[in-house]
Amino acid sequence: TEQSDANANTPKLSNLSTDGKAWFIHPVAMVDYFNVTEKKTETWDSVTNSRITLLHPRIRQNAVDFINDVEEQFGIQLRVTTGLRTIDEQNRLYEQGRTISGNIVTWVRGGYSYHNYGLAIDVIEIKDKKVNWEENVLIRISSVGIRNGFSWGGNWKKQKDYPHFEITFGYKASELLEKYNKGELDNEGYIIFD
Template identity: 40%
Template structure:
């Protein structure tokens, strides 16, 4: 066997060995991620920003109520069935596992009047600032790092605020979490 041929065989073997090692590590990482438990509550940063949102809105004379936060897959499926197989209007296009609520990364809000009445009125100006209270809350939320569902083109979700931390739903489904 020529020395040049032996060198090529060794080089090829090393390349194949490295591909095997990296493939094994990749598979093990994905196996580890897939076995991660699902969150059961709001992510700590989302929970903190939620409280700041309530406080900052209150300082502008706007009372808000958080109408939803973390939502299990089962709860999501019940909402998804609304307007489809159950009575009511369609309120979501996301099935269980397809919503940032399912990973503790989203909240929904509404305005709350002093008498306890809850409003989903995007034009109401209860603090007489000349701007709708809803949009004032949205501005505060965006400053805190939330993305607003009202900006979505295909299915605007006006009460929805989320922090995705740069993760897609697909990545969350695969087990990735903020900070990975």
């Protein structure tokens, strides 16, 4: 019957398993029902945690989950080296290697980086209390970032940026700049998304 067909696709809570956990049976996966909502709110690293608190509120948990999932899956400890960056800071970085000395470190002016809206992070491995700049580590962990909702700069066709991960919510940076200039901000100064 129609009712029994509907019930066949309805997830059910099974009995307790031998490990004492209740399992939620989902058509695609079996999920530990009680741990689904128990999210860690911090990472292993106080520096990373302080940088995550400055990200847009809608991606903070994604960032925490990404860092923790990489450590759990690969034993790799990541640090967020850059998160939120002001438009003025972005402009100063843009001038580096152009009008001021140093290497070029960014290709976009202020307002055109997702960092300017707290929607991007740059990460690096910390190994034996030292920074490990090996690109192969970033390539290895990129799928974990993607699984946590981020787009990865290593997938860009031009000017690949292996440490870079961003969540854009479908907005171009120019559209975010327009929202910023119109004052479409919450009481903490973050862009309001429709």
